[in-house]
Amino acid sequence: MEKVNSFINSVPQRFEREKSTILSIAAATALLYTAYKIVNKSSKKTLGLKEIPSPGFSFPYVGHMFSLGSSPGKRIAQWHKEVGHIFKLDMGIQTWILIDDPLLAHKVFVTHGVGSSDRPHSTFVYEYYSCKGKGVGFCPATKQWKVARGAVQNIIAPKVVDAHYLEPIKTEAIALAERFIKYSRLESGVDPTKHLHLNSMNLIFKVGFGKVFSSVEDPDFISISAMIKKTASLAGMTHDLSNFLPIFTVVDYCTGARATMKNFIEKERDPIYKRLIKEALESDGANFVKALQEFDFDEENQLVLMSDLVNGGSDTVSVTLGWIFAIMCYYPLAQKKAADEIDAFVYQYKRHPEFADRDELPYCVSMLKECMRFRPTTSFAIPHSARDDFVVDGYLIPKGATLVTSMESMHQNPEVYAEPLRFYPERFLNNLKTMDAAAKGKSEGRDHFNFGWGRRMCPGIYMAEVELFTTFIHVILRCTIEPVRDIDGKEYVPNIENAVLSGLTSLPAPHKLNFIERIQSLGK
Numbered sequence: 432m433e434k435v436n437s438f439i440n441s442v443p444q445r446f447e448r449e450k451s452t453i454l455s456i457a458a459a460t461a462l463l464y465t466a467y468k469i470v471n472k473s474s475k476k477t478l479g480l481k482e483i484p485s486p487g488f489s490f491p492y493v494g495h496m497f498s499l500g501s502s503p504g505k506r507i508a509q510w511h512k513e514v515g516h517i518f519k520l521d522m523g524i525q526t527w528i529l530i531d532d533p534l535l536a537h538k539v540f541v542t543h544g545v546g547s548s549d550r551p552h553s554t555f556v557y558e559y560y561s562c563k564g565k566g567v568g569f570c571p572a573t574k575q576w577k578v579a580r581g582a583v584q585n586i587i588a589p590k591v592v593d594a595h596y597l598e599p600i601k602t603e604a605i606a607l608a609e610r611f612i613k614y615s616r617l618e619s620g621v622d623p624t625k626h627l628h629l630n631s632m633n634l635i636f637k638v639g640f641g642k643v644f645s646s647v648e649d650p651d652f653i654s655i656s657a658m659i660k661k662t663a664s665l666a667g668m669t670h671d672l673s674n675f676l677p678i679f680t681v682v683d684y685c686t687g688a689r690a691t692m693k694n695f696i697e698k699e700r701d702p703i704y705k706r707l708i709k710e711a712l713e714s715d716g717a718n719f720v721k722a723l724q725e726f727d728f729d730e731e732n733q734l735v736l737m738s739d740l741v742n743g744g745s746d747t748v749s750v751t752l753g754w755i756f757a758i759m760c761y762y763p764l765a766q767k768k769a770a771d772e773i774d775a776f777v778y779q780y781k782r783h784p785e786f787a788d789r790d791e792l793p794y795c796v797s798m799l800k801e802c803m804r805f806r807p808t809t810s811f812a813i814p815h816s817a818r819d820d821f822v823v824d825g826y827l828i829p830k831g832a833t834l835v836t837s838m839e840s841m842h843q844n845p846e847v848y849a850e851p852l853r854f855y856p857e858r859f860l861n862n863l864k865t866m867d868a869a870a871k872g873k874s875e876g877r878d879h880f881n882f883g884w885g886r887r888m889c890p891g892i893y894m895a896e897v898e899l900f901t902t903f904i905h906v907i908l909r910c911t912i913e914p915v916r917d918i919d920g921k922e923y924v925p926n927i928e929n930a931v932l933s934g935l936t937s938l939p940a941p942h943k944l945n946f947i948e949r950i951q952s953l954g955k
């Protein structure tokens with residue numbers, strides 16, 4: 432209860448008077464709930480089924496909620512080591528089931544896909560963000576979602592990306608390499624984060640709305656980035672505590688949390704997207720908004736869909752690239768091998784490699800896959816939720832359970848990857864299919880699992896891989912990535928051990944890199 436109390440202590444001073452009442456109700460609810468759980472536990476045991484183990488200690492009422500620590504991915508990997516490939520956590524009134532075995536995950540998310548493809552309920556995300564179930568990313572798997580998903584798959588299908596979006600992706604990759612070099616010179620090393628953020632925002636806004644931002648100082652870039660950041664913050668667990676611990680409904684009431692969410696959506700998010708959609712329809716060239724006109728979506732659905740595409744397709748790409756460049760600095764020999772392969776291509780064909788040339792660049796392709804395996808983009812993907820009870824490998828998955836992929840642990844599972852702690856790009860030289868093809872093939876043939884599972888699998892995989900490949904190639908064509916050095920020549924290699932959880936993504940700890948223009952730069 433200590434952490435619950437400290438959270439309650441953080442509510443604004445003007446609610447000082449209510450605190451003792453809140454705490455009394457919390458204590459009473461906790462006792463009643465604990466008693467209910469004890470009685471209910473014995474009645475839920477089902478004959479002949481295995482009990483899903485639970486690690487560590489589950490506190491009354493809050494369960495494991497405050498045991499995840501500041502690096503939940505690592506704690507969860509540790510728990511998998513202790514109790515096995517599947518375990519459950521009591522997260523207040525919710526049951527979370529965590530899985531780090533790809534075959535078991537395949538059974539849960541694909542074989543039982545009909546019953547395991549909803550999203551867990553969150554007040555902000557369901558009621559306000561997705562206007563009660565619209566859009567594609569964060570709503571339950573209803574008929575409405577199926578239609579929206581079909582449309583999204585259609586507008587970012589590989590053939591559409593190839594026909595319309597390769598050029599903008601390349602233009603942004605070249606601009607990013609230029610900025611990296613310029614700011615490395617100006618600032619003796621650069622924090623890549625804000626440049627990667629501008630790059631991924633320009634990519635998704637160009638293909639989505641036909642719009643680009645001139646720089647990180649562009650006022651539109653600043654206000655839209657702030658809106659996206661606030662969306663992610665409101666979607667986080669700290670703003671959804673009442674769905675874990677119902678007592679927080681009282682806190683939400685006192686702090687006006689629902690009114691804040693409603694105001695944000697109606698007064699900040701919606702006007703921005705309405706303006707962007709209008710401008711996109713008037714702009715030149717192909718974009719997602721225009722492509723969506725072929726489908727019969729109302730204005731609200733269109734807006735939520737575009738918001739989903741922006742949220743799904745921006746941070747994920749910049750975080751993945753952030754890891755790739757940090758890893759390249761950390762492993763200079765791997766970087767050199769990739770650069771040599773790219774140079775050999777340019778000498779042979781007298782042009783820069785395109786995504787269609789990927790078969791000629793097997794080391795680069797394998798290396799991008801290995802970077803995503805070695806340091807996954809998210810710790811938990813986007814959780815699913817069980818619509819009904821179902822049984823997998825003798826375990827009862829209860830209706831309403833939140834189903835979570837333990838990304839870090841799964842990608843370091845020694846039964847799936849030999850020497851999983853070693854950064855070894857060559858491991859994928861025998862699996863050079865596109866990530867999209869590997870993800871949609873047999874479970875055993877998958878390279879990595881960063882794009883999720885089954886019916887909810889990321890529909891942007893092909894576009895994401897084109898972005899990662901093109902950006903990587905154009906940065907390596909222009910520069911070598913080196914550690915920052917102080918005046919005494921001491922090197923500061925990025926810390927690639929600890930991921931920092933930020934919303935859904937897991938980013939490298941803050942660091943600087945030096946992007947040094949190559950003497951014989953092949954990128955111009």
Ligand code: HEM
Nearest residue numbers: 567568743744747748808812813882883884887889891895
């Ligand atoms: C490296 C880049 C990316 C990563 C690692 C990534 C990862 C994911 C993951 C883990 C999911 C959830 C899958 C599940 O529930 O099983 C997802 C869903 C989604 N992604 Fe991506 N993604 C990336 C790029 C993109 C891009 C570029 C777009 C679009 C332009 C996109 C659009 C979406 C959408 C709309 C969904 C929701 C699908 C649904 O719920 O039906 N993603 N992504």
